[in-house]
Amino acid sequence: MAAYLEQRTTQAAGWSRSLATFSAVLFITAGLAHRYGLIPTPPFLSVLSIVAALAAGSLALAAYAFTRFWYHGDLGGRDLVVGGLVSLAVLAPFLVTGYRAFVYPQLNDISTDLVAPPTLVAAVISRGLDTNEVTPFSAEHRRLQTENYPEVTGRRYEMPFDRASEIVEALLVRQGWTVATSRPAFVGQSEMTIEALAHTPLLGFPVDVAVRLTDEGTSTYVDMRSVSRYGRHDLGDNAARIIAFLGELDAEMAVQAGAAPAE
Missing domain, CATH: 1.20.58 (Methane Monooxygenase Hydroxylase; Chain G, domain 1)
Known part of the structure; x- marks a missing residue:
């Protein structure tokens, strides 16, 4: 068998x-x-x-x-x-x-200006109780960003203030970000901040962005801030967003001015 x-x-x-x-x-x-x-x-x-x-x-x-x-x-x-x-x-x-x-360092708020970062008025109003609170930068925050993201710096462009603001806002829209507000909005202003809502590329986590332009007479200085709404750690996303945006802005300003921008 x-x-x-x-x-x-x-x-x-x-x-x-x-x-x-x-x-x-x-x-x-x-x-x-x-x-x-x-x-x-x-x-x-x-x-x-x-x-x-x-x-x-x-x-x-x-x-x-x-x-x-x-x-x-x-x-x-x-x-x-x-x-x-x-x-x-x-x-x-x-x-x-x-x-x-x-x-990457445990940060969720990155700015080109660590002393007086662009303000986020519209973002603070629209944030809920379950989102991150927008707080002033601590000394430790400044140290971590300076050590890990030294390339996150503002830009100075030889471009009239009004024209520079138009280019920045157009570039924000081109990124697919929702422009929330531009302030102040009156003739003769010497400084304005444009706020927008961005999202992370893959899963779409919301991020608040603020771009501040300052009229320096013959030039315009641009600062930028990117803040995650959720999570204590942005995994390097905010710094990468600022670097990428300002890189595109450099190229756009150079095209418009016919010369490379000065930092």
Whole structure:
């Protein structure tokens, strides 16, 4: 009488694939909904924690299924591979976030002027109780920014004040940011601040931006501030936003003036 060895299919592999797939679908759906303003940020942050937990659980099940597959010859190799790869893909943004939180300083408010940063009147009014409070810069804040983002500096352009303000506001709109207010708005003003609402590129977290222009007679000085509405750590996002915007402004001013701007 012949004996047959029956191979078992480990259930952990199937569960790993199911959890990984569900976490990926939840991540994409919630991310798009938040990006387009269909769900507010606080509930979205809770969803992100659920996504991370599901993906981590899926990866753990895939690891257990792999031990069964390797040592006992259980079936389910395809499911554990799919579950492992999908869960790693879902966890990748969280791992990158952890790395950036380690590398960059814990700041969420960056300005080219650390002594008298551009004010955020409209932003303060529109912020809710669950958002970050806009506070004056401490000595530690100034030290951390100076040491980590020395390239975040203001710009001086040989451009008339009125024309410079038009270029700045047009560039803000071109970025896809919502211009909230320009103040003061009267003829003969020597200083104005333009506020706008920006969003992070991937998941659309709201960020308040203020660009201040100061009339220096034959030139215009531009300062910029970028402040995250949520989270104690901006992961380097605000400094990168200021550097990128002012870089584009440099190019635009050079085109308009026919010469490179002076800093």
